[in-house]
Amino acid sequence: xxxxxxxxxxxxxxxxxxxxxxxxQKTLEAARAVEGDWRFARVDLQVEEGDVFTAIxxxxxxxxxxLIIIQTEKIxxxxxxxxxxxxxxxxxxxxxxxxxxxxxxxLYRQLIDMGVSxxxxxxxxxNFLADVIAKTLIEKVGVTGSRLIAFVGAKGGVxxxxxxxxxxxxxxxxxxxxxxxxxxxxxxxxxxxxMGFEPSASLxxxxxxxxxxxxxxxxxxxxxxxxxxxxxxxGGEVMLEQTVAADQIEALIDMLMVKYPVVVVDLSHxxxxxxxxxxxxxxxxxxxxxPSLPALRLTRSLxxxxxxxxxxxxxxxxxxxxxxxxxxxxxxxxxxxxxxMNLKVSASIPFAAKAFMGSExxxxxxxxxxxxxxxxxxxLLPLMRKILVLGKDDGAAAKADAGAGLxxxxxxxxxx
Ligand SMILES: Nc1ncnc2c1ncn2[C@@H]1O[C@H](COP(=O)(O)OP(=O)(O)OP(=O)(O)O)[C@@H](O)[C@H]1O
Ligand SMILES: [Mg+2]
Numbered sequence: 001x002x003x004x005x006x007x008x009x010x011x012x013x014x015x016x017x018x019x020x021x022x023x024x025q026k027t028l029e030a031a032r033a034v035e036g037d038w039r040f041a042r043v044d045l046q047v048e049e050g051d052v053f054t055a056i057x058x059x060x061x062x063x064x065x066x067l068i069i070i071q072t073e074k075i076x077x078x079x080x081x082x083x084x085x086x087x088x089x090x091x092x093x094x095x096x097x098x099x100x101x102x103x104x105x106x107l108y109r110q111l112i113d114m115g116v117s118x119x120x121x122x123x124x125x126x127n128f129l130a131d132v133i134a135k136t137l138i139e140k141v142g143v144t145g146s147r148l149i150a151f152v153g154a155k156g157g158v159x160x161x162x163x164x165x166x167x168x169x170x171x172x173x174x175x176x177x178x179x180x181x182x183x184x185x186x187x188x189x190x191x192x193x194x195m196g197f198e199p200s201a202s203l204x205x206x207x208x209x210x211x212x213x214x215x216x217x218x219x220x221x222x223x224x225x226x227x228x229x230x231x232x233x234x235g236g237e238v239m240l241e242q243t244v245a246a247d248q249i250e251a252l253i254d255m256l257m258v259k260y261p262v263v264v265v266d267l268s269h270x271x272x273x274x275x276x277x278x279x280x281x282x283x284x285x286x287x288x289x290x291p292s293l294p295a296l297r298l299t300r301s302l303x304x305x306x307x308x309x310x311x312x313x314x315x316x317x318x319x320x321x322x323x324x325x326x327x328x329x330x331x332x333x334x335x336x337x338x339x340x341m342n343l344k345v346s347a348s349i350p351f352a353a354k355a356f357m358g359s360e361x362x363x364x365x366x367x368x369x370x371x372x373x374x375x376x377x378x379x380l381l382p383l384m385r386k387i388l389v390l391g392k393d394d395g396a397a398a399k400a401d402a403g404a405g406l407x408x409x410x411x412x413x414x415x416x
Contacts, residue, residue: 013137014254017044019064021055022071026123027099031069033126038311039134052082056089064090067136069129071099071122075107080114095136099124146257147388150282152275153268154289154299159322160268161185162356163288163349163380165194166366168264170376171384172229173367180260181231184249184270184278187239191231191266196363197223199235203252204243206232210252218255230260246277253281262388280309284316284387286346290323291331300341318346318383326351347379 020031031047034040044065048054052070068090072079083096097118098111108119117136120129149167153160165181172179183191184203192199201221209217223233237243256263265282267275279285285306289299299319307314321337334345355372359365366372 015042017065018067019046020069030126037130059089067095069097148282155295160288164266177262179262183266187237188269189235202237207248210255246273322349323351
């Protein structure tokens with residue numbers, strides 16, 4: 001798998017169903033162990049001892065899953081016919097992976113031509129199987145290559161929103177990516193001021209449009225900041241009420257991820273359960289802090305909670321230390337921060353009142369200010385290039401739409 005594939009599958013997978021049929025005890029064990037992988041929390045995994053015919057019986061009774069994995073011990077002329085029978089009992093769009101006994105390039109090609117997503121050779125290890133399933137499911141829902149980048153402030157007022165907005169502008173303007181900006185702060189959102197628009201919607205309305213799959217309604221809630229930058233123009237709600245539940249936000253994110261290769265979410269001042277849901281789902285999390293002790297203390301706890309939520313890993317978590325130099329004598333050094341957090345500092349942003357507050361009060365981009373432009377190009381964009389795997393693999397984000405039709409092949413092609 002390429003680097004971008006690996007990054008793309010390091011997310012909590014969408015709600016989906018996977019069924020594994022095999023008579024090989026090792027495969028059955030490996031498949032059952034996949035359930036322990038943190039990414040699979042919402043994947044309904046059915047592992048059964050059996051073959052193609054067991055699968056058919058099972059689907060007759062309860063319908064087909066999103067992805068079927070079938071192991072066959074024998075490769076012969078009967079296999080295509082058996083797969084065809086299986087296809088007859090599957091819904092359009094069902095994906096299939098075949099596990100077989102030997103490494104046979106001709107067979108691999110034949111199966112791929114038939115629409116099978118992948119052919120694996122036994123024995124299959126749990127980690128490998130988990131990665132293949134994750135990649136296949138992500139391709140199936142069409143989000144391959146799309147990146148969800150979440151900004152979260154370790155403490156209030158550390159500049160998470162200012163940096164998230166500057167990044168959204170930079171990624172769309174300078175890196176040329178079609179980008180969506182979403183603010184989770186509800187009535188507390190300051191995005192409208194920073195980006196210069198009137199809030200025309202609430203998060204609750206946006207979520208409702210997504211749940212109803214109503215793209216036209218959602219479109220009406222967008223502020224088109226530039227050709228490539230769209231902003232969900234929320235902030236019209238009341239401040240002292242939470243109107244959206246965590247599971248609802250998922251529908252909105254799913255819808256946006258299919259359309260926009262880069263989705264930047266500002267979680268600062270959002271409700272804790274919304275933050276949690278987006279952090280679990282994000283490809284990358286940017287934790288913003290200042291070099292002050294209170295902020296760093298919260299940063300340490302927050303990073304630990306993020307790790308716990310994401311299977312103990314912090315590989316896709318970047319730490320930005322903001323407002324460096326604001327209180328020079330009372331700041332913790334970068335070296336000490338890195339040691340205490342056991343995490344590298346990805347960027348240190350100087351305190352620059354004129355650049356930040358000046359551009360904010362004029363509803364301008366940070367990069368319209370001379371010092372602000374330097375901060376964006378020298379400190380924020382290098383990090384974004386790394387996160388978006390740009391430069392090395394410029395097309396990564398553009399693959400978003402291409403993945404959608406990959407599966408579904410088995411059924412439609414076999415039926416032809
Ligand atoms: N590096 C900086 N130098 C000077 N001012 C900054 C810097 N970064 C952000 N600011 C300013 O600090 C203020 C707070 O920033 P911002 O609203 O982005 O913080 P936040 O973390 O999103 O806060 P909240 O917790 O309320 O969501 C804003 O006025 C912003 O322009
Ligand atoms: Mg904010």
